[in-house]
Amino acid sequence: MPEKVLFAIDPGPHTGMAVKIDGDYHTATITQPTELWDMLNQFRPEVVAYEDFIGSGQRDININATLQLVGSIVGVCHVLGLKSIRNQPQARRAFIQDARRLLVNQPGKTVHEVDALAHLLLLEYQIAHGKA
Numbered sequence: 001m002p003e004k005v006l007f008a009i010d011p012g013p014h015t016g017m018a019v020k021i022d023g024d025y026h027t028a029t030i031t032q033p034t035e036l037w038d039m040l041n042q043f044r045p046e047v048v049a050y051e052d053f054i055g056s057g058q059r060d061i062n063i064n065a066t067l068q069l070v071g072s073i074v075g076v077c078h079v080l081g082l083k084s085i086r087n088q089p090q091a092r093r094a095f096i097q098d099a100r101r102l103l104v105n106q107p108g109k110t111v112h113e114v115d116a117l118a119h120l121l122l123l124e125y126q127i128a129h130g131k132a
Contacts, residue, residue: 004046006127008120009036011053011069013062016112018120019043025102025120027113033069037076047132048077048084049123051092051115085123085132092118095125 010016015036018027021043030036040048050073053066077084092115099117103109126132 005043006120006123007040007043007045007048008116008123009048009050009073010112010115010119011051011073012066012112014110014112015069016110016114016116018113018116019045020120020124025117027103027106027109027117029110029112033072036069037072040076040080040082044080045082047123047127048073048082049087049119049126049132050084051089051119052086053089083132085126087119087122092122095119095121 006020008018013031015030015033016027017030017036017039018025019039020026050070053070074084074086076082095118096114098121099114102117103114123132
């Protein structure tokens with residue numbers, strides 16, 4: 001029986017995405033929200049974790065796009081019936097080194113992918129400890 005599919009998202013103009021399918025981690029950096037929405041629809045993960053974004057301070061095109069992306073993640077998850085979990089940016093910090101180690105032999109991985117994978121490792125921790 002296949003393992004559940006888990007997603008984690010580090011939203012921004014260059015969105016980091018991490019997915020765990022059948023025990024394997026995969027990451028990508030995407031720039032079009034439609035790519036993310038299509039992936040959520042295709043894979044229908046059991047749980048989607050995403051980094052919250054407050055967007056304090058002066059607004060610019062990147063901050064506005066990130067705020068809109070976070071809102072769209074919540075909306076798409078609702079429409080698809082996917083459980084979503086919002087995490088604060090600092091919550092991933094305890095998992096950054098593990099995420100880097102997992103990606104060390106994969107050249108070309110971005111900081112956004114490391115952050116997304118750290119959020120995925122956090123999600124697995126939350127599930128294992130009954131917090132998700």
